[in-house]
Amino acid sequence: DEIREFARGVVESEIEKHAADGIGRVDYALANGGAAVVRHSEAYNVGRGNWYMLTSRNGVHPKANLMLNPSFGEPGQCFPLKGSSGFVQIRLRSEIIPEAITLEHVAKSVAYDRSSAPKDCRISGWLQGKNTDSLIDTENRFLLAEFRYDLEKSNAQTFNVLTSAGSGVIDTIRFDFTSNHGSPSHTCIYRLRVHGYQSDSVSMMAIEP
Amino acid sequence: DEIREFARGVVESEIEKHAADGIGRVDYALANGGAAVVRHSEAYNVGRGNWYMLTSRNGVHPKANLMLNPSFGEPGQCFPLKGSSGFVQIRLRSEIIPEAITLEHVAKSVAYDRSSAPKDCRISGWLQGKNTDSLIDTENRFLLAEFRYDLEKSNAQTFNVLTSAGSGVIDTIRFDFTSNHGSPSHTCIYRLRVHGYQSDSVSMMAIEP
Amino acid sequence: DEIREFARGVVESEIEKHAADGIGRVDYALANGGAAVVRHSEAYNVGRGNWYMLTSRNGVHPKANLMLNPSFGEPGQCFPLKGSSGFVQIRLRSEIIPEAITLEHVAKSVAYDRSSAPKDCRISGWLQGKNTDSLIDTENRFLLAEFRYDLEKSNAQTFNVLTSAGSGVIDTIRFDFTSNHGSPSHTCIYRLRVHGYQSDSVSMMAIEP
Ligand SMILES: [K+]
Ligand SMILES: [K+]
Ligand SMILES: [K+]
Numbered sequence: 001d002e003i004r005e006f007a008r009g010v011v012e013s014e015i016e017k018h019a020a021d022g023i024g025r026v027d028y029a030l031a032n033g034g035a036a037v038v039r040h041s042e043a044y045n046v047g048r049g050n051w052y053m054l055t056s057r058n059g060v061h062p063k064a065n066l067m068l069n070p071s072f073g074e075p076g077q078c079f080p081l082k083g084s085s086g087f088v089q090i091r092l093r094s095e096i097i098p099e100a101i102t103l104e105h106v107a108k109s110v111a112y113d114r115s116s117a118p119k120d121c122r123i124s125g126w127l128q129g130k131n132t133d134s135l136i137d138t139e140n141r142f143l144l145a146e147f148r149y150d151l152e153k154s155n156a157q158t159f160n161v162l163t164s165a166g167s168g169v170i171d172t173i174r175f176d177f178t179s180n181h182g183s184p185s186h187t188c189i190y191r192l193r194v195h196g197y198q199s200d201s202v203s204m205m206a207i208e209p
Numbered sequence: 210d211e212i213r214e215f216a217r218g219v220v221e222s223e224i225e226k227h228a229a230d231g232i233g234r235v236d237y238a239l240a241n242g243g244a245a246v247v248r249h250s251e252a253y254n255v256g257r258g259n260w261y262m263l264t265s266r267n268g269v270h271p272k273a274n275l276m277l278n279p280s281f282g283e284p285g286q287c288f289p290l291k292g293s294s295g296f297v298q299i300r301l302r303s304e305i306i307p308e309a310i311t312l313e314h315v316a317k318s319v320a321y322d323r324s325s326a327p328k329d330c331r332i333s334g335w336l337q338g339k340n341t342d343s344l345i346d347t348e349n350r351f352l353l354a355e356f357r358y359d360l361e362k363s364n365a366q367t368f369n370v371l372t373s374a375g376s377g378v379i380d381t382i383r384f385d386f387t388s389n390h391g392s393p394s395h396t397c398i399y400r401l402r403v404h405g406y407q408s409d410s411v412s413m414m415a416i417e418p
Numbered sequence: 419d420e421i422r423e424f425a426r427g428v429v430e431s432e433i434e435k436h437a438a439d440g441i442g443r444v445d446y447a448l449a450n451g452g453a454a455v456v457r458h459s460e461a462y463n464v465g466r467g468n469w470y471m472l473t474s475r476n477g478v479h480p481k482a483n484l485m486l487n488p489s490f491g492e493p494g495q496c497f498p499l500k501g502s503s504g505f506v507q508i509r510l511r512s513e514i515i516p517e518a519i520t521l522e523h524v525a526k527s528v529a530y531d532r533s534s535a536p537k538d539c540r541i542s543g544w545l546q547g548k549n550t551d552s553l554i555d556t557e558n559r560f561l562l563a564e565f566r567y568d569l570e571k572s573n574a575q576t577f578n579v580l581t582s583a584g585s586g587v588i589d590t591i592r593f594d595f596t597s598n599h600g601s602p603s604h605t606c607i608y609r610l611r612v613h614g615y616q617s618d619s620v621s622m623m624a625i626e627p
Pocket of ligand 3: 484485486487488489495496608609
């Protein structure tokens, strides 16, 4: 009976986590929460000649925010970039002290091909503030994480922020990938999440939901 | 081995329930099933200046039906109303004898802030029929449930309909909240469901899906 | 402890499968993956007078692809066809050697009514290639599967392809249903998936994602 209770408990907590956007962790890069892709390397045109795929706002591809929103786990719900290296820059929902990054690709069991998954990755972050100029002093950027996305592990992989990053406040991150898992033509990003917390002073200034 | 079978059984039935719109219970307030928000107190303008957010049909905000459809459990998929008290009126998919109400907010683990969750709630119901006038004799309204949404419990909370409501047939409900969990500016409704059954005569008249 | 580990293992693998588009199996009929409904018997107009429901491309109803994409498991996310018999023809994402077919209806626990579920079904497949003429020699069609959708079993039911089909390459399938579970007016198809694999030569020609 004790075991039965235990089994039930494990099931309930795992399903609760799954039901809470997959991993049960706050995501400050969620597009529905106010985050947005603000810059990226050249998009890969998977297009089937659809003209609307070519329109964009400020050079940001209309499909870019697919990488900042959840999906059912089926193939195709990603943002494809040209080549095997590139970058994406994301304005977060609010200023936070970052703690971890989650990179997700389509699950092995339903994928047609996973050679487009990013491999060697590097995340940096900084406080852009109201500075609308996209350039910012490199000395103010933090290296948040460097990791390799591993095709043999679970498809959503979480990496803690380096202690060297201290506890600096950021509102923007840049995701650079320098290689992928074999595709010469493109690299697909299914979802990138940024976890952390708002410091007291920060959250006091941001009453809006 | 017996235990293993048991564990597998628990897992399968819990996942089946989860896969069936989260709780595995028929919902007569589902927008995709034909239900609709028909009236509400003033909407809260979360807007980022998007003009389309301001358009509406018959005074009903275009975002209102977000509270009658499923989502991935991420923050933002809700209908925000101004202030800490207010109401929403919902035309159900069909005439039913109501049995229970489920109120759902975003899960604690992924929420930015849960002060906008409704707290003290009251649900009433009646048969509006073809009477398009939104007023109806108060004596014909049933009090279906009175409850407090508890932030410490599971994020989808189900409340049985009061026995005092008898087994009257209804096609419309009104959800009133008189307080929330702290936000002075707005209250968010993630999802409201109405469970029950169609009486034999009722279902005979409604052959449509 | 051994049992606890076992319970945790079962839970994790079942949730992983669920998170991977429900059943954790590659689907070559996924609309988001490039597949499309190309022909069908007359659609059933559930419509509420919405003119946009009536527009179509090449005689294919705009709602048709609902049956080739995932949903939350709630009622309504289906393609309704007129009457109790009919057919749908689907161009797959790529050429494959088919292994199994999955037919899914809304789960019993959340359904308003399941009399619109298909009952006696038959799937055939062939290689259409660049032949845009919708007719093809009947002798080149394979019977892939014949089955009855059973309302008492799990709502997603998988049927292996008949061994008589050999291992012929196909890029198109046709789903015929000759009866449903009781509705005289219409039959709803929630989702149809086609499982299989690309032969080496086939996948070499198809580098695109
Ligand atoms: K996505
Ligand atoms: K919702
Ligand atoms: K569907």
